[in-house]
Amino acid sequence: MAVPSTRVFLSNRQPVRPEQSYVLCWLLSSRRPTWNYTLQRAVEHAVLLRKPLVILEAVELDYPWASQRTHQCIIDGMVDASRHFSMYQVMYHPYVEPAPGEGRGLLEALAAAACLVVTDHFPCFFLPKIVAVAAARIPCRLEAVDSNGLFPLALTPSDFPTAYAFRRFLQKNLAEHLEQLPKEDPLRGALLPPPPPLPAAVLRRWPSALEAGIPKAADFPVDRDVPVVDFSGGFVAGQKRLDGFLARLDRYAEERNDPDADVASGLSPYLHFGHVSVHAIFAALALQEGWSPEKLSKKKDGHREGWWGMSAAAEGFLDELVTWRELGYTFCHHRPDYASYSSLPDWAQQTLEKHRSDPRPVTYSRQQLEEARTHDPLWNAAQRQLRQEGRIHNYLRMLWGKKILQWSESPQVALEHLIQLNNRWALDGRNPNSYSGIFWTLGRFDRAWGPERPIFGTIRYMASENTAKKWSVGAYLQRFGDRGLFAGR
Numbered sequence: 127m128a129v130p131s132t133r134v135f136l137s138n139r140q141p142v143r144p145e146q147s148y149v150l151c152w153l154l155s156s157r158r159p160t161w162n163y164t165l166q167r168a169v170e171h172a173v174l175l176r177k178p179l180v181i182l183e184a185v186e187l188d189y190p191w192a193s194q195r196t197h198q199c200i201i202d203g204m205v206d207a208s209r210h211f212s213m214y215q216v217m218y219h220p221y222v223e224p225a226p227g228e229g230r231g232l233l234e235a236l237a238a239a240a241c242l243v244v245t246d247h248f249p250c251f252f253l254p255k256i257v258a259v260a261a262a263r264i265p266c267r268l269e270a271v272d273s274n275g276l277f278p279l280a281l282t283p284s285d286f287p288t289a290y291a292f293r294r295f296l297q298k299n300l301a302e303h304l305e306q307l308p309k310e311d312p313l314r315g316a317l318l319p320p321p322p323p324l325p326a327a328v329l330r331r332w333p334s335a336l337e338a339g340i341p342k343a344a345d346f347p348v349d350r351d352v353p354v355v356d357f358s359g360g361f362v363a364g365q366k367r368l369d370g371f372l373a374r375l376d377r378y379a380e381e382r383n384d385p386d387a388d389v390a391s392g393l394s395p396y397l398h399f400g401h402v403s404v405h406a407i408f409a410a411l412a413l414q415e416g417w418s419p420e421k422l423s424k425k426k427d428g429h430r431e432g433w434w435g436m437s438a439a440a441e442g443f444l445d446e447l448v449t450w451r452e453l454g455y456t457f458c459h460h461r462p463d464y465a466s467y468s469s470l471p472d473w474a475q476q477t478l479e480k481h482r483s484d485p486r487p488v489t490y491s492r493q494q495l496e497e498a499r500t501h502d503p504l505w506n507a508a509q510r511q512l513r514q515e516g517r518i519h520n521y522l523r524m525l526w527g528k529k530i531l532q533w534s535e536s537p538q539v540a541l542e543h544l545i546q547l548n549n550r551w552a553l554d555g556r557n558p559n560s561y562s563g564i565f566w567t568l569g570r571f572d573r574a575w576g577p578e579r580p581i582f583g584t585i586r587y588m589a590s591e592n593t594a595k596k597w598s599v600g601a602y603l604q605r606f607g608d609r610g611l612f613a614g615r
């Protein structure tokens with residue numbers, strides 16, 4: 127099945143130029159060769175135009191929060207992609223900018239001989255801006271393809287105030303899209319002419335990142351205080367992570383929130399860098415569950431359980447992967463102000479304003495927070511995990527956010543701390559879900575909760591003591607606590 131037109135956004139009004147040399151696929155956020163509507167669309171154009179396919183994957187140095195950690199994930203992905211693409215008659219050009227600004231002009235140079243350019247539509251971070259700039263500069267048509275979620279962003283009517291409202295919408299509208307998955311390997315069986323060598327001038331100025339061996343993130347002038355972590359990026363490691371998760375899926379429903387059990391998928395960085403597709407995850411899960419579309423329930427009442435017709439664990443997982451994840455993408459797609467304090471719902475702004483001047487028994491500076499120097503051992507442990515592993519256990523991440531609200535001079539300062547700490551240290555940061563989680567801390571997608579409390583007002587409150595009573599955190603504190611293995615690092 128061809129890429130549905132609802133997935134394709136036209137970014138400029140330039141023509142397709144059939145007389146030119148190739149179709150250019152510019153991978154920006156779906157950095158993978160499989161289950162990828164963007165690549166599939168580029169292949170479809172190349173086959174129709176009988177032109178070769180050139181695939182560009184690049185990374186700059188001077189984007190916000192660029193670090194060794196994020197760079198290494200992207201390089202890992204390039205290595206996997208390069209191996210995969212070498213099986214086919216396509217030209218894959220991975221490029222890692224060696225010094226700030228040196229990559230400037232590469233896209234335009236390649237687009238100069240392109241019939242058209244196909245790229246990703248990603249609704250967040252600096253990516254919409256660079257696509258808009260590119261669209262104005264290149265002489266041919268630029269299409270941005272939505273490979274983000276199971277539900278096409280273009281068909282969402284607006285943003286949704288709660289997960290419940292979005293779940294109801296999905297239950298009414300998602301079914302037909304579950305039968306329209308992208309091709310697993312869009313290059314398999316595609317009849318493409320051999321790709322031309324890239325012009326010598328292009329290769330001299332912007333050589334392949336893998337030409338002289340695999341580069342190391344440490345060689346690049348990005349934030350060196352945020353070092354590489356013990357994590358492999360790329361779609362091969364991502365697939366392995368998915369297989370391992372599916373093998374222990376039955377524990378997800380009961381133990382997802384237990385920090386010591388740590389049974390969640392760990393897929394969020396792979397989803398963020400686009401190394402694993404939500405469609406691939408859904409297809410693997412459906413296969414394992416023996417699922418088919420007839421199993422969907424006729425009841426569309428917005429309840430978490432019972433609609434998919436899968437096991438409780440699979441339904442719980444899909445509620446995170448589809449409802450919550452796509453709620454955030456939908457929000458960013460419709461709300462360019464997604465990162466502003468004023469995008470919070472009115473009730474949340476009002477209650478936070480009412481309690482703005484409440485005395486704060488304790489406040490911490492950004493540096494104290496960043497260095498895990500608070501009075502709260504569980505919070506410090508979560509912050510250390512973020513620094514050490516680039517992630518925080520899901521349940522503790524909520525607590526981590528709530529405490530930053532409690533310990534900051536104002537909700538606006540808390541928001542700034544949250545954005546900076548999350549996006550600087552988390553492998554999955556800089557994503558629509560980063561803003562979902564951060565703003566959820568301050569009331570987005572939530573409702574008012576009683577009793578009204580100091581500082582929080584009616585924003586949902588969480589306490590470390592309750593978390594430690596509710597869940598087992600002993601092993602977690604052993605690893606990341608003030609006296610744990612990683613303390614002081």
Ligand SMILES: Cc1cc2nc3c(=O)[nH]c(=O)nc-3n(C[C@H](O)[C@H](O)[C@H](O)COP(=O)(O)OP(=O)(O)OC[C@H]3O[C@@H](n4cnc5c(N)ncnc54)[C@H](O)[C@@H]3O)c2cc1C
Pocket residue numbers: 382390391392393394395397398443446447448450451454518519520523524526527548552554555556557559560561562563564566567
């Ligand atoms: C303060 C705060 C900051 C957060 N920052 C980020 C972030 O930067 N990037 C990010 O991807 N998520 C973020 N989240 C959401 C959530 O914590 C992570 O998605 C989840 O912990 C990732 O772990 P996992 O892949 O093992 O999740 P699983 O439980 O295995 O879930 C599967 C997938 O569903 C999605 N998902 C799960 N929980 C949520 C959620 N609450 N909201 C939206 N999508 C979800 C993710 O894509 C995840 O990979 C944040 C939450 C909070 C409270």
